[in-house]
Amino acid sequence: MGKFVIKTAKDGQHYFNLKAENGQTILSSEMYTTKSACNNGIDSVKKNAPNDSHYEKLIAKNGQHYFNLKAVNGQVIGTSEMYEATSGRDNGIESVKKNAPVASVVEE
Structure with missing residues (x-):
């Protein structure tokens, strides 16, 4: 089972990474000023993740592929890592x- 890992940046803002069972980061959030807002972002990912129409498939300037997950x-609400191919x-x-x-939620 995957997990959301909440972290605090040096400037005190909060963000999360969604990690797959193998520990690989599959989605990263923006920065949030409060932990409460970060948790709301996680709730939004949980709610919107099953819906295909909420994924925006993109190609970076360097030719690598990635996606954004969007709210209604x-x-x-989340951006993927870079992938060499569309299949990835x-x-x-x-x-x-x-x-x-x-996914469970843990803090680091």
Whole structure:
């Protein structure tokens, strides 16, 4: 089972990474000013992850593939790691869909 790992940056802001069972980061959040807002972001990922239409498939300037997970209002709530191929990106989306809804939340 995957897990959300909440971390605190040097400037005191909070962010999370969604990690797959193997420990690989599959989705990262923006920075949040409060832990409460960070937890709300996690709840939004859990809610929106199963919906295919909330994934935006993109290609970076260097040709690598990645995706954003968006909330109903269109706001980006998580960004993937970079992938060499579309198949890797698509596998990453499937991993988020599988792991996010049931992932535990831990703090580091």
